[in-house]
Amino acid sequence: MTNKIKKIAVLTSGGDAPGMNAAIRSVVRTCAYYNIECAGVYRGFQGMIEGDFKAFNARSVKDIINKGGTILKTARSTEFRTPEGRQKAYESLKKEGIEALVVIGGDGSFTGALQFNKEFNFPVMGIPGTIDNDIFGTTHTLGYDTALNTVVEAVDKIRDTASSHNRLFFVEVMGRDVGHIALNVGVGAGAEEILIPEENLGLDRLLESLRRSKKSGKSSSIVIVAEGDKIGKTVFELKDYVEEHMVEYEVRVSVLGHMQRGGSPSCFDRVLASRMGVKAVETILEGQSNFMVGLINDKIQLTPLENAVKGKSKINKELMRVSDIMTT
Amino acid sequence: MTNKIKKIAVLTSGGDAPGMNAAIRSVVRTCAYYNIECAGVYRGFQGMIEGDFKAFNARSVKDIINKGGTILKTARSTEFRTPEGRQKAYESLKKEGIEALVVIGGDGSFTGALQFNKEFNFPVMGIPGTIDNDIFGTTHTLGYDTALNTVVEAVDKIRDTASSHNRLFFVEVMGRDVGHIALNVGVGAGAEEILIPEENLGLDRLLESLRRSKKSGKSSSIVIVAEGDKIGKTVFELKDYVEEHMVEYEVRVSVLGHMQRGGSPSCFDRVLASRMGVKAVETILEGQSNFMVGLINDKIQLTPLENAVKGKSKINKELMRVSDIMTT
Amino acid sequence: MTNKIKKIAVLTSGGDAPGMNAAIRSVVRTCAYYNIECAGVYRGFQGMIEGDFKAFNARSVKDIINKGGTILKTARSTEFRTPEGRQKAYESLKKEGIEALVVIGGDGSFTGALQFNKEFNFPVMGIPGTIDNDIFGTTHTLGYDTALNTVVEAVDKIRDTASSHNRLFFVEVMGRDVGHIALNVGVGAGAEEILIPEENLGLDRLLESLRRSKKSGKSSSIVIVAEGDKIGKTVFELKDYVEEHMVEYEVRVSVLGHMQRGGSPSCFDRVLASRMGVKAVETILEGQSNFMVGLINDKIQLTPLENAVKGKSKINKELMRVSDIMTT
Amino acid sequence: MTNKIKKIAVLTSGGDAPGMNAAIRSVVRTCAYYNIECAGVYRGFQGMIEGDFKAFNARSVKDIINKGGTILKTARSTEFRTPEGRQKAYESLKKEGIEALVVIGGDGSFTGALQFNKEFNFPVMGIPGTIDNDIFGTTHTLGYDTALNTVVEAVDKIRDTASSHNRLFFVEVMGRDVGHIALNVGVGAGAEEILIPEENLGLDRLLESLRRSKKSGKSSSIVIVAEGDKIGKTVFELKDYVEEHMVEYEVRVSVLGHMQRGGSPSCFDRVLASRMGVKAVETILEGQSNFMVGLINDKIQLTPLENAVKGKSKINKELMRVSDIMTT
Missing domain, CATH: 3.40.50.450 (Rossmann fold)
Known part of the structure; x- marks a missing residue:
């Protein structure tokens, strides 16, 4: 050398x-x-x-x-x-x-x-x-790999309470421009729907998907939302929208925030x-x-x-x- | 029997x-x-x-x-x-x-x-x-004991990023009527200040405390805020207030939310x-x-x-x- | 299709x-x-x-x-x-x-x-x-990825006690025929030496390496040993051998065992x-x-x-x- | 003052x-x-x-x-x-x-x-x-409280593999003179039997208990053994003894060791x-x-x-x- x-x-x-x-x-x-x-x-x-x-x-x-x-x-x-x-x-x-x-x-x-x-x-x-x-x-x-584990463990915890209460949760995860965390955690945590910046699912398809999930007997649902998703609403607005259109669901929001950045x-x-x-x-x-x-x-x-x-x-x-x- | x-x-x-x-x-x-x-x-x-x-x-x-x-x-x-x-x-x-x-x-x-x-x-x-x-x-x-561990681990993670960036974090934890989680996690995570429903610290004392902490050489700070704290402001309003009065600090907010309820x-x-x-x-x-x-x-x-x-x-x-x- | x-x-x-x-x-x-x-x-x-x-x-x-x-x-x-x-x-x-x-x-x-x-x-x-x-x-x-995390976390814990006592630990991890876990965990946990089936380090080089580490001021050491390592001794025999040849070290053994297989x-x-x-x-x-x-x-x-x-x-x-x- | x-x-x-x-x-x-x-x-x-x-x-x-x-x-x-x-x-x-x-x-x-x-x-x-x-x-x-969590999490992992294989595990935990860890972890991990220094269960009652558990339909079992238990056999001897007397069981041993001491x-x-x-x-x-x-x-x-x-x-x-x- x-x-x-x-x-x-x-x-x-x-x-x-x-x-x-x-x-x-x-x-x-x-x-x-x-x-x-x-x-x-x-x-x-x-x-x-x-x-x-x-x-x-x-x-x-x-x-x-x-x-x-x-x-x-x-x-x-x-x-x-x-x-x-x-x-x-x-x-x-x-x-x-x-x-x-x-x-x-x-x-x-x-x-x-x-x-x-x-x-x-x-x-x-x-x-x-x-x-x-x-x-x-x-x-x-x-x-990135560490964050995936941090987030998937947090979503597992939210799943505990979601299924105890038969609730729908919108969980916001990091990802302003890319949906890597949202997509992988969505698959890894068995989420019912995943909203990422690369794709605009659209509100109609979201509702349809949630209704299908509900009809199939699922009593709780997790939707993973990347910060920069393209559906055009914040997680809080999504909550309001879904509660308005699907009265049967109690909806909650969780913004995971900066804890995603830390940890061993x-x-x-x-x-x-x-x-x-x-x-x-x-x-x-x-x-x-x-x-x-x-x-x-x-x-x-x-x-x-x-x-x-x-x-x-x-x-x-x-x-x-x-x-x-x-x-x- | x-x-x-x-x-x-x-x-x-x-x-x-x-x-x-x-x-x-x-x-x-x-x-x-x-x-x-x-x-x-x-x-x-x-x-x-x-x-x-x-x-x-x-x-x-x-x-x-x-x-x-x-x-x-x-x-x-x-x-x-x-x-x-x-x-x-x-x-x-x-x-x-x-x-x-x-x-x-x-x-x-x-x-x-x-x-x-x-x-x-x-x-x-x-x-x-x-x-x-x-x-x-x-x-x-x-x-309760499980939640203390869940929350203290989340705050440990936030500390990692807080001290990397020299930031101040307001972390909202559960506790509408009592401050048990906030007080114990505050002590357990080494927080710089703790806001609980049982006591109104007051905005002046909060600022004073943060200034003293800053002066003593601390470059990052964590303030644990119980949902039901008596200071009369949301964590988001606290952020704005402190940023206005302590220009030297970058402030962030984290609302831990429902993940506090779950887990083994x-x-x-x-x-x-x-x-x-x-x-x-x-x-x-x-x-x-x-x-x-x-x-x-x-x-x-x-x-x-x-x-x-x-x-x-x-x-x-x-x-x-x-x-x-x-x-x- | x-x-x-x-x-x-x-x-x-x-x-x-x-x-x-x-x-x-x-x-x-x-x-x-x-x-x-x-x-x-x-x-x-x-x-x-x-x-x-x-x-x-x-x-x-x-x-x-x-x-x-x-x-x-x-x-x-x-x-x-x-x-x-x-x-x-x-x-x-x-x-x-x-x-x-x-x-x-x-x-x-x-x-x-x-x-x-x-x-x-x-x-x-x-x-x-x-x-x-x-x-x-x-x-x-x-x-495999899960096991790496399980093992690295266990070794982190052993490091806590090793460095508190200035001890040397031989930690046996799974891997009868291949050293993937040992090698990755060894690097990931900052081990001082790694013994894998693919290579026979030899007892002399092991001692030499531990002596150099000791001389450089390190007060504790972790040696990761794959089950199938080729040095020809069990972790317990390694302990005895090293204690005999390096009197300055207190040596301990940990066999991680079946917990490596489980977990979320x-x-x-x-x-x-x-x-x-x-x-x-x-x-x-x-x-x-x-x-x-x-x-x-x-x-x-x-x-x-x-x-x-x-x-x-x-x-x-x-x-x-x-x-x-x-x-x- | x-x-x-x-x-x-x-x-x-x-x-x-x-x-x-x-x-x-x-x-x-x-x-x-x-x-x-x-x-x-x-x-x-x-x-x-x-x-x-x-x-x-x-x-x-x-x-x-x-x-x-x-x-x-x-x-x-x-x-x-x-x-x-x-x-x-x-x-x-x-x-x-x-x-x-x-x-x-x-x-x-x-x-x-x-x-x-x-x-x-x-x-x-x-x-x-x-x-x-x-x-x-x-x-x-x-x-002590930290160790209880460390050990219970390790036993949860061992349970995963025990029940996948229908095996019996003897898990040795710390406690030379007192059985606090063994007793609490035994209860907390849902162990089938717990051996502590304060009590000599006896080999006959151990076998009887394992047979009853097997008969009741349980396909896997965990026995928590404190280091200083009074049954008079090491975990390895217990394994041999049980395998000899209960041929229907594949038995494994896990000695948790020093990782019990470490961790946050x-x-x-x-x-x-x-x-x-x-x-x-x-x-x-x-x-x-x-x-x-x-x-x-x-x-x-x-x-x-x-x-x-x-x-x-x-x-x-x-x-x-x-x-x-x-x-x-």
Whole structure:
């Protein structure tokens, strides 16, 4: 391995996700393995601007592999969107002797990283971390698998009370632009209907589906609703609408909210984070950069950051069919 | 044991709670142990009116001790509030040869049971099941301990994301009339402030407390808010108020909702349910009735239903002091 | 879809695994969707011999998607290994009007199914269910993902006590022939060393590795040991050996055992089971058979049962490298 | 409050238990509340001898309330059993200006603390922390409630596989001298038989009970065995014995082991720890000492350490009756 790089920095940016700490740990330990210095940057790009760095070694990342959130904290930085902000960030890195940057985050973070790379020819690598799984170039983002389990367990709990009371529940889950969480949890929790951004089921078909379910003898129902679903109503409006049109149902709403983001990462997310961290550092050490590390066909593979940012994560059509069959 | 009773019925009523199934199982198995017939009544008092009974034996309650919700379902019955409804219910029970009734539920359910007892001199026993722990005559209602764990785990998850983003969260938890869940979870999750129905902290003191916490170097905060808190604002209004008065904080809201009711009961709730079921049946077999079975001083003890209904569950003052010390 | 088949049977065989119930549910609901009859066979091939069938419809599989184990039970059948046994099984199926069979199980179950198919030209389909993930033709068997989470959570708990006492733990996990669980959990739990069947680390290198870890300041250590590891000693002998050669360490052993098999399936396993069940039934309805349904490159794909039985699941070499880097 | 004490030390000793960190946090934060200095002592009495102290303030105990194990570590100290060792420990404390000591641990730790108090008239307070709940003067020790949940969840998982295979399992749980865990988990998990140190069921009655259970149609069974049960056989010998005498049963063994000690504390344990820490410090500040803080009749109460050490925790007779009724 040609290895001229002496020091790498790692930061987390955008919404936090379980597995980010495991990825930080992997970056740090891989640097240690290759005798490279590693700096942790606090509070994402904003911390980079302010020079909020700390030298990290294997001991710094002790006992974090199973912790939710990010020990490096994360923040949105409006200053980094300005040329002046990025200039300051560049100077901070130079001053610190940092020669490459690993950004753990989502779409927006990668866009910022790419812009930074273009302006200063500074090597960057991306590790996709977001529970929404809305990033092109990887079948799984860090935190997504954990969030699926968190949400499916919450819906199992809601099912307990729904079936005790013969109620209908609209459960809102995360997913503004993509329905990965809604679709998978909907299938995994045996939901009666699933509303996702990729498809507008329509109010009529929703009612029809609920009526069919009721007629078939089901006494309780769960409808999973992605935040960004296209039916054009909030979960609270859906409740009112259904109560108006199906008097036989007592309807309740549950908005799962931020608890979906937290928690100890699943084994899958911890392993994926470890694999991605190794690949990110090794790619830099091989003299390459500006890639996102992703999981494609169950293998760790690189996608140019440019493509990752432009591309769109697509919903699994086969799973939509499975969902139709399971909910009929 | 003088034992003239031949058949006992059991029902669940009001909001469901983890441990109700374990209590049903205990009632049924205790009847089997004493060679008494047992009938399960579906959908609470409404099912009693409609004669929705089923003979239950040990096999009927197989594998339910660890299930949330209630296999007997629960429903609110407006008909049972009328003399005609109760008359029908009485006839149903007579027709079925049922001679005593065990009601697993909350305050409202006990009021109904007591009224029924008075009108028809029909022996009833109460087992307190509700996550709110708002019943006089027992330090713990069924489901309360489980709910504490469910809520504290959810708040732990929210803490992950709160501290990653340096945010303040208002987390609304169940408790319309009493603050048991809020107070215990607040202490257990290390919340910075706790708002309960028993006390009006006041907006000024809330702000002051948050400012002190911020000043002391805390970068994130969790405020636990009981549904019925007395500060006079919803969690969403609290968010707006604090954001207006403390510009340095990004505030978020999480309403935990119905997932608090579900889930597999804790070991404590399963054991308590088993103890209560035995006591309820044995009390009937001893020729007594119209008591609620409760846990007092760690022992299973009886309280006249009359008192249980009139009395009020009180917040633990010592724990409020502990909370003050822990959050300062 | 050409559809001459009128009735399909489904059974579970071999060791149980989380997700088997979700797969049963999917087979049954897919049959319902296509208006095909479906029979559940109890206790695997033995139940098939004895004609232990039951008509299954959508209601029969209500509320099982999130349950561990298998409602159809499983058993090993020595009788099915004889031509007479298989003849009886064939007659049972014929008598019942069953025209195709879906077998959810592992390697041994598929071998039996294949033999049965060859002798009677009876259409069979396989769905891989086993926590060991030791089946060719799928990157994930049902139950594997759940087991990873169960084991990693148990090891997290052991870590708590290991680091409180500065102890070394040998933790034995399932995996007689393959080290998938050990390797993934080892990486996911941040173990200091991992012993798998695919590699003989050797006692010297183990000691060396533990000494290096100790020297680097680590005060506690976890070594994950697959049941079938090649080092030639049981976990109890390993304990004695290390205590003899590294007096500075207090060593403890934990054999996780059968709890690894149980529990509510992860969202991943529930979704995978749903996808596999649909594919198994649709393949039969398309007039094909004798395939195993698997996940390859994140897509549901078919592998001839013949190949599935002959092939070998291989350990991920890239992950072994990651593991080396993470544990150095 | 008369308050001449200026500095308090806190240590954990004996086996670790969930909730110890919450208790450390409470002691530290209560000291901060009363403007008292607080020192953490690492590795129990051994660290006290070696002067392994660290000044602790509110920030030192950030984010530990929900962590298993003990950040102060724990160790057994043979040196502290000698007068010389205790003399050194006393000098370490004096040198550091420490005027009172809070010991979080079990029976053995309290005996040491009491001896130390007698020799040097040094004020000590005990907080009972051990999962075994084997301490006189409190209905609940720290970690006990958490362990009950950990164990009951593990047994639920074993039940999944037991009932899928129609097997009998002997599950060994912690409890060398007392059967609290075994009895409560046995009832909570719906075990068919429970073997505890307080009672010798006898092999004949065990067989009889298993045969009755089998005859009643139960196809699987769980027997919970406390480590210190009095039947005179290990779980492995029990397996052999039963297999020999009941050929119809496939028997398996599971020894749950050290995972029972770890994990995030339950809400109950976190709250109890917070209450106990406050009381321990306030008692010292009131000029009293040599008490153990306990929970009696649901209230925080003091028991002279002398009595706590001499007394014996007793099994709940009423629960044993409940267990008999539930398992018949």
